[in-house]
Amino acid sequence: MPIISLSSFKGGVSKTTSAICLASLFCSDGATLVIDADPNRSATTWSRPGGLPFQVCGEKEAAKLMRQQSFEFIIFDTPARPNDVEVEELARGCDLLVVPTPPDLLGIDAMALMAKSLPADANWRVLLSMVPPPPQKDGLEAMEALKAQGYPVFSRGIRLYKAYKDAVTLGVPVHKVKGGKVAWRDWTELKKEVLQAIQG
Numbered sequence: 054m055p056i057i058s059l060s061s062f063k064g065g066v067s068k069t070t071s072a073i074c075l076a077s078l079f080c081s082d083g084a085t086l087v088i089d090a091d092p093n094r095s096a097t098t099w100s101r102p103g104g105l106p107f108q109v110c111g112e113k114e115a116a117k118l119m120r121q122q123s124f125e126f127i128i129f130d131t132p133a134r135p136n137d138v139e140v141e142e143l144a145r146g147c148d149l150l151v152v153p154t155p156p157d158l159l160g161i162d163a164m165a166l167m168a169k170s171l172p173a174d175a176n177w178r179v180l181l182s183m184v185p186p187p188p189q190k191d192g193l194e195a196m197e198a199l200k201a202q203g204y205p206v207f208s209r210g211i212r213l214y215k216a217y218k219d220a221v222t223l224g225v226p227v228h229k230v231k232g233g234k235v236a237w238r239d240w241t242e243l244k245k246e247v248l249q250a251i252q253g
């Protein structure tokens with residue numbers, strides 16, 4: 054039962070979006086649970102219309118739900134600004150910690166700070182999120198810079214598409230909305246890398 058956690062010091066970097074998309078990706082392989090540990094309950098809001106093909110529950114409900122049902126994948130969505138103790142707990146409490154960041158200075162600075170507070174043996178990856186479309190080169194440049202600095206970055210970034218906001222509004226996975234198939238391709242192509250990363 055792999056556990057993937059999403060975390061970042063900064064808000065609005067795509068943690069919840071990534072949690073829901075990763076769950077949408079893995080739920081076809083087995084029962085998947087998203088644990089919403091953010092007091093904003095964004096993942097829960099996304100799930101409320103009932104169109105997500107997996108369950109989302111609050112962190113305080115999770116233990117009982119996991120006793121009643123068995124899950125193949127657990128995805129843990131968390132609030133921004135964890136303190137050092139929480140970062141350590143998060144890293145210890147999962148098989149893979151994913152830190153999304155858009156390819157901009159503020160996001161990357163926050164990611165770098167988180168990298169410093171992670172335990173040395175943490176299994177973690179940076180996920181470039183909200184990558185603007187060509188001809189803008191932000192995504193490519195950030196990817197090269199992160200790799201050059203030795204950060205463990207997924208080689209596939211997630212592009213910026215309006216479909217993500219529509220998916221929240223409609224309460225469905227992104228591939229279910231108009232224009233969402235092309236956005237979804239980023240996740241299907243990321244899947245293998247995520248599975249490899251879980252192995253450590």
Ligand SMILES: Nc1ncnc2c1ncn2[C@@H]1O[C@H](COP(=O)(O)OP(=O)(O)O)[C@@H](O)[C@H]1O
Binds near residue numbers: 063064071217218
């Ligand atoms: N790849 C993307 N393309 C377009 N909008 C995105 C993308 N990823 C996230 N968003 C939007 O950015 C906002 C913040 O994303 P969210 O996942 O809620 O971030 P966090 O959980 O880190 O606060 C949301 O409105 C979301 O719909």
Ligand SMILES: [Mg+2]
Binds near residue numbers: 068069070091095131
């Ligand atoms: Mg969130």
